[in-house]
Amino acid sequence: MTDLAPHVERHIESAIANLATLVAFPSIAADQTTKMDDCVAFLEAQLADLGGAVQVLRLPGARPLVFAEIPGRSPRSLLFYQHYDVQPTGPRDLWQSEPFTLTERDGYMYARGIADNKGNLAARLAALRVLLDAEGELPLTVRFLIEGEEEIGSPHLIAYLEQYDHLLRADGCLWEGGYRDPNGRLTLSLGIKGICKLHLRVHGPERDLHGKYAPLAKNPALRLAAALSVLADSDGTVLAPGYYNPVRKPNEQERIWLDDAAGDVDTMQREIGLGPMPVNDGRAALERLLYFSGCNVAGFVAGGVGSEGRNIVPAKAEAALEFRLVPDQEPESVYGQLTSHLVVNGFDDIEVSYVHGVLPARTAPDHPLVPAALGAIEAIYGQPPVVHPNSPGTGPMSNVCHSRGMAAVAMGVGHPASNTHAPNENIGINDYRLGIEVVAELLRRFAEI
């Protein structure tokens, strides 16, 4: 097979120039006033230039979704799930350079969205250019699904998938992003966690009441605290019957990957800022991070404390709960189990609202996409990746892939200090170069395997 490295070398300058153009669009999805047209037009032109049949899909009230199909040699096909939208910049004075101007410093390129997800998007476009340059055609058919609302929770993605189901399919999917681990090894992730987000509300007196009436009033904060104690242990273990029944334990291959991926728990604690931890062994910590599905109280608000405190019985108490689900838990089932558990324990006065749910996803180790990705990474980076059977985060991977019978893997051009969603977001220039080459290599391998 052709050595792709010289072709990557020949295209790296234009690949960086294209990335610079892409990050210059301030495509903040959370900002309703942002026009996405220029960014979408640029992507259309790039994809058309690769020989793609491009369609800009539109739904009422939604940011446009860019679809393209670029035919290739093998009957196999791969879908690239990407997004062109970015997070807001946050305070400008925390940025060392203009957030929407690609700026190189010391081997790194800085800009909002460069790690999440424009660097990966541009690297994948460049990988196709390299393959066309080296081999005259793509090894397999590539389809692009580039949405514009990922950073606001992909509110129209399912509607797009239903409307354009026939287009948005392939034999596997390369998911949007990924990072090197703290030891410099690339992470390959085979899935993501799901989520069930609930809002709990308890009413007490009709309005905030003078504290002296507490003996005759229902205290909603105390009631909600009692309800939470019935829902979960204080380490987050959920107490609702059946909650853990669908949970898949790591299989043999996954256990091998976990053994290999486990790091130093002190480094982990320090880098993430974890504070007190429920386990103090790196292997156990990694398995818990990826496989544990617990109750996280993201917010609990009733009355005030400290200088905001008043001598009252608060009229209501509210909590925001997140349950990060693992295969094969389902958010609607979890919602049912949790609400039943509250009712069975006498907490029928707790109003539970279902805010948001996403299914978890985990690709089986024996799907052809997995050895193709493992082989490509080892070939390009010189060492095998750290494999996470699923990432600890959440995204619409199951909606796009697993729920529709497709496998997915995720890898990307980020590193541990990429500052995703934060000021001074960045990627390494060399990681960008390798990220182009590894995608090209993956396409070649997945076409043949």
Place this chain on the structure above:
Amino acid sequence: MTDLAPHVERHIESAIANLATLVAFPSIAADQTTKMDDCVAFLEAQLADLGGAVQVLRLPGARPLVFAEIPGRSPRSLLFYQHYDVQPTGPRDLWQSEPFTLTERDGYMYARGIADNKGNLAARLAALRVLLDAEGELPLTVRFLIEGEEEIGSPHLIAYLEQYDHLLRADGCLWEGGYRDPNGRLTLSLGIKGICKLHLRVHGPERDLHGKYAPLAKNPALRLAAALSVLADSDGTVLAPGYYNPVRKPNEQERIWLDDAAGDVDTMQREIGLGPMPVNDGRAALERLLYFSGCNVAGFVAGGVGSEGRNIVPAKAEAALEFRLVPDQEPESVYGQLTSHLVVNGFDDIEVSYVHGVLPARTAPDHPLVPAALGAIEAIYGQPPVVHPNSPGTGPMSNVCHSRGMAAVAMGVGHPASNTHAPNENIGINDYRLGIEVVAELLRRFAEI
């Protein structure tokens, strides 16, 4: 004995004029910029004019405390505990007239502080004027303790009591305020509840952490919820061993008073805005209001909810707890019991700070001050009062009286819609008149009994 009514009639106009002067001083203790000098000088002049030996007591950083002694016939003495400071006005546009201008409408007089506590203070000054006018001397020695920090929690009162212990004593104390009940009967209160205010804090991760790290982080909100569930049932019943041991049950006389005072629970619920209640019988509700010492969660804050919500593990959770104590509970003991109970149950990670404590107080029914007050009220109002063995609220009564071996009773010129601490604070003109007369009558009776 002389009929006092004509003398009250003769003085009512000047008593209202004095009240108008008194409420015109914007003596807001919470406002550090407020000068109290004019108000204090007015009280000095009023007291001197009654033949009192007046002293303005001062301590560093404290509002001055006005003390006066006006000698009388009997060897008995009575202390008047009062305060000249008032609550802030709140939003001016909610007031139908200027808050610092006494305004009459439909038989009521409106001004900030007129119910709490300037109306009572002026009525008591007028009562002495009436007695001097009718009888040439007071029936007993009266002492005034008029502090200027009651509305901010009397932060220097104990220091004043220690410094001037020899002055601030008498054979009994008439406390600052009181109200008619919803049926129009005057309430006589023989005590108050105490309080133990605690601040609880639990630390989780070093900073707010992305929710995906929840499996490795300690969730401080869940931990605090578990701690609260160990501290108290969701109806507020405290679970710490020994907490209820010192609680005095109602004695026979108190039970008779509770039977008499009990009202309609629906009215109570509607007027106070209680929402769901733990009891649905008026007698049980009254006893619980006055005799139950429970845990009130006045605030619980961790992260945010709704539009303030974020996908985080919050770095900390905090709660503000109030325990309204009844005789003979003590705030320091309660603090010890609660913290021990947490530690014994494994919650040694909960930081518990003691914010504030006040002892409860309840005057024995057979103290001579009680029949004197009962008799005076029946004579002037034409019916016996509703007697509360203690009020549901909290104040420094024990500090001033019971801890120093003095009995106390409370009654005053307010009514159920007096809007204490709220806009349009008011008292009835006729209640003011009766409030003058009943204090004069009380002095006569307490001198003889």
